[in-house]
Amino acid sequence: MIPTILHIDMDAFFASVEEKFDPRLRTRPLAVAGPGVRTVITTASYKAREWGVGTGMTVGEARRRCPDLVLVKADHRKYTHASRQMLSVLESFTPDVEPYSVDEAFMKAEGILSHYSSPRSLANKIKDRIMREVGLTCSIGVAPNKLLAKLASDLKKPDGITVLEASDIPAILEKTPVKELCGIGPRTVKELSSLGIETCGQLGRFPRELLVSHFGILGNVLSSMGRGGDSSLLSPAFHGTDEVKSVGHSVTLGRNISDRSLMKQVLLTLSEMVGRRTRRYDCSGRRITLTVRYGDFTTFSRQRSLTCPVWTTDQIYRGACGVLAGISLFQPVRLLGISLGSLEFGTRQPSLIHEEQKRESLQETMDDINNRYGEFSVGYAASLKDLRGHKIISPAWRQRGIRSTSTT
Amino acid sequence: MRIEGLSEKVVVGAVFGSGNQVRPAWFIWNGRKYTVKETTYTWTERCGTEMLYHFAVSDGADLFELVLNNTSLVWTLEKVEYRA
Numbered sequence: 001m002i003p004t005i006l007h008i009d010m011d012a013f014f015a016s017v018e019e020k021f022d023p024r025l026r027t028r029p030l031a032v033a034g035p036g037v038r039t040v041i042t043t044a045s046y047k048a049r050e051w052g053v054g055t056g057m058t059v060g061e062a063r064r065r066c067p068d069l070v071l072v073k074a075d076h077r078k079y080t081h082a083s084r085q086m087l088s089v090l091e092s093f094t095p096d097v098e099p100y101s102v103d104e105a106f107m108k109a110e111g112i113l114s115h116y117s118s119p120r121s122l123a124n125k126i127k128d129r130i131m132r133e134v135g136l137t138c139s140i141g142v143a144p145n146k147l148l149a150k151l152a153s154d155l156k157k158p159d160g161i162t163v164l165e166a167s168d169i170p171a172i173l174e175k176t177p178v179k180e181l182c183g184i185g186p187r188t189v190k191e192l193s194s195l196g197i198e199t200c201g202q203l204g205r206f207p208r209e210l211l212v213s214h215f216g217i218l219g220n221v222l223s224s225m226g227r228g229g230d231s232s233l234l235s236p237a238f239h240g241t242d243e244v245k246s247v248g249h250s251v252t253l254g255r256n257i258s259d260r261s262l263m264k265q266v267l268l269t270l271s272e273m274v275g276r277r278t279r280r281y282d283c284s285g286r287r288i289t290l291t292v293r294y295g296d297f298t299t300f301s302r303q304r305s306l307t308c309p310v311w312t313t314d315q316i317y318r319g320a321c322g323v324l325a326g327i328s329l330f331q332p333v334r335l336l337g338i339s340l341g342s343l344e345f346g347t348r349q350p351s352l353i354h355e356e357q358k359r360e361s362l363q364e365t366m367d368d369i370n371n372r373y374g375e376f377s378v379g380y381a382a383s384l385k386d387l388r389g390h391k392i393i394s395p396a397w398r399q400r401g402i403r404s405t406s407t408t
Numbered sequence: 409m410r411i412e413g414l415s416e417k418v419v420v421g422a423v424f425g426s427g428n429q430v431r432p433a434w435f436i437w438n439g440r441k442y443t444v445k446e447t448t449y450t451w452t453e454r455c456g457t458e459m460l461y462h463f464a465v466s467d468g469a470d471l472f473e474l475v476l477n478n479t480s481l482v483w484t485l486e487k488v489e490y491r492a
Binding site for chain 1 (some may be wrong): 409446448449451452453454456457458462466471473479489
């Protein structure tokens with residue numbers, strides 16, 4: 001097994017961009033927090049991490065741990081720009097690049113390795129280019145597959161390169177906790193722990209039949225992962241043609257609400273956001289899913305299948321309101337989300353009903369105005385201006401295509 | 409101290425280099441001329457059909473965010489961060 005897959009991971013990405021924006025911050029512990037009212041730390045600089053500040057921590061807790069912490073409100077426009085620059089650098093080496101998140105990507109180097117003296121030399125070249133063109137450091141893991149490449153990039157951070165040769169893998173995995181493997185979440189870690197499995201070495205040696213009897217078909221995958229196996233293929237980004245299964249948006253509200261008329265206003269705003277993306281990529285959807293999160297973080301979804309595919313804001317809103325009407329709410333609501341699924345691309349059929357035609361025409365005119373003057377230049381009066389726009393970079397965000405939402 | 413959302417039109421002297429490189433050299437704000445010592449970060453933002461070019465610049469003391477609208481060719485000062 002020759003190490004040909006690279007995992008490129010930007011170091012403390014949001015914090016590093018902010019340090020580049022304002023170099024005076026480099027000497028101080030820095031954390032970036034979401035722009036919302038009820039927000040958490042999204043990234044901490046390495047200086048702040050020394051004080052125990054980490055991702056997901058509340059701002060209050062972060063300040064308690066590090067009283068001198070400099071807190072910066074996230075400006076996602078800067079980060080998405082840097083992310084696109086990073087992807088552009090990587091794709092200048094090979095088109096076989098799979099964006100994994102806003103600050104991570106996989107690269108298949110099989111076809112270009114012959115131009116370099118070694119995988120490490122290629123990784124060095126990539127790091128130099130990213131530093132020169134994006135101005136940021138990254139860590140790179142090189143391994144025979146994606147699972148191990150991702151694991152490797154975490155071994156030397158920040159600004160490191162780790163090349164895992166086949167002969168290194170058993171020793172590395174022997175003591176690596178299973179939670180370090182990408183794809184093994186807290187619940188699986190807990191269940192593995194109940195079987196006496198804490199490390200990848202133990203997972204790899206555990207009888208496969210017992211894993212299958214406990215986890216079902218997933219047991220085979222876990223057993224293979226324990227030995228460093230991963231058969232997943234790299235999915236290059238190309239130009240936004242990767243098909244998506246749904247288009248959705250959610251919002252955590254500034255305060256918990258019980259008033260259904262206020263919830264409908266939130267739904268109208270979310271419908272605008274979902275509808276806009278749906279129409280921009282010439283698709284429509286037959287299934288509307290409404291997600292509700294209570295104040296105590298209990299989260300559930302309800303969905304409704306529609307007789308015909310929808311794409312206008314008005315249709316999506318009416319569908320979401322219909323789902324909401326069928327839900328009995330037992331607590332004030334913290335988060336609402338709408339997702340349009342069962343997508344069909346390029347098959348939109350104009351309505352034959354006059355009233356619907358008028359609505360579609362109005363929608364087209366609104367889209368034309370927003371295309372020309374910017375998102376939400378014109379919108380529904382009843383929607384909530386404060387909630388318009390994408391305040392966070394979702395894990396599904398990608399540099400191009402339907403998943404590339406413009407952030408505010 | 410930080411002042412955001414200024415959106416004040418400012419006069420900017422910029423060097424348009426080879427390719428598509430633009431470098432603000434100085435700007436006048438509130439009747440005072442500031443010389444740009446360093447451009448720390450640049451990024452772009454699409455607003456409808458217009459493209460906005462953001463420049464974070466320093467005069468050696470404070471940090472400023474200048475924005476060039478590529479359609480109107482108007483420069484605005486969006487943000488000032490004074491050294492604490």
